[in-house]
Amino acid sequence: EPEVTQTPSHQVTQMGQEVILRCVPISNHLYFYWYRQILGQKVEFLVSFYNNEISEKSEIFDDQFSVERPDGSNFTLKIRSTKLEDSAMYFCASSPLQAGENYEQYFGPGTRLTVT
Amino acid sequence: GQSLEQPSEVTAVEGAIVQINCTYQTSGFYGLSWYQQHDGGAPTFLSYNALDGLEETGRFSSFLSRSDSYGYLLLQELQMKDSASYFCAVRDRSISSGNTPLVFGKGTRLSVIA
Numbered sequence: 001e002p003e004v005t006q007t008p009s010h011q012v013t014q015m016g017q018e019v020i021l022r023c024v025p026i027s028n029h030l031y032f033y034w035y036r037q038i039l040g041q042k043v044e045f046l047v048s049f050y051n052n053e054i055s056e057k058s059e060i061f062d063d064q065f066s067v068e069r070p071d072g073s074n075f076t077l078k079i080r081s082t083k084l085e086d087s088a089m090y091f092c093a094s095s096p097l098q099a100g101e102n103y104e105q106y107f108g109p110g111t112r113l114t115v116t
Numbered sequence: 117g118q119s120l121e122q123p124s125e126v127t128a129v130e131g132a133i134v135q136i137n138c139t140y141q142t143s144g145f146y147g148l149s150w151y152q153q154h155d156g157g158a159p160t161f162l163s164y165n166a167l168d169g170l171e172e173t174g175r176f177s178s179f180l181s182r183s184d185s186y187g188y189l190l191l192q193e194l195q196m197k198d199s200a201s202y203f204c205a206v207r208d209r210s211i212s213s214g215n216t217p218l219v220f221g222k223g224t225r226l227s228v229i230a
Contacts, residue, residue, distance in 0.1 A: 042220045042221060043153075043159060043203065048217050056217055058217075091159070103147060103164055103216075104164065105161070105218060106161075107158040107159045109157070109158050
């Protein structure tokens with residue numbers, strides 16, 4: 001069964017450093033999302049992406065964040081200058097063009113980002 | 117804005133039935149979803165209700181009442197592996213059209229005991 005993959009599974013970085021989190025969405029999906037989950041808290045929407053551009057973003061997604069689809073398979077989230085409060089699990093998700101009856105989003109296993 | 121309320125924790129006995137409630141407030145509404153998340157894992161889709169009523173998928177059922185802004189997830193014949201967090205989520209049409217992001221509740225941690 002196709003699945004969303006993410007790398008790395010765990011990233012440790014120092015405050016102020018740039019990080020790039022990588023995702024490979026399901027191949028025939030056209031909508032992509034990034035969510036984050038601070039430990040013990042709810043999943044929060046960051047940004048959605050369609051047709052090579054951002055379609056929605058939340059207030060969390062400030063100028064320190066950017067997304068890119070550099071090729072036909074990868075979808076990346078960049079944090080330019082990490083802060084301690086960026087420590088969280090970051091989930092990539094994708095959904096097909098025709099969302100179908102259930103509007104299901106398929107989540108990757110996540111990247112745990114630890115900022116020290 | 118949108119807000120979803122669900123209990124923080126529920127404990128139930130193996131083999132029993134448990135109901136996890138969710139109430140929501142949104143400026144627009146386009147369906148209620150349920151996701152399961154095991155510790156350290158990714159959210160996985162369980163069910164979706166756009167219309168009032170009960171949707172059944174095996175041991176899991178989900179109910180929606182749009183007039184009450186309320187839904188619930190019903191888990192039957194509980195198994196130890198059902199111990200996880202369960203999140204309700206809405207697609208809020210007021211956020212955008214098209215590929216609407218999900219807005220999640222804070223999650224209910226279900227513990228199944230022997």
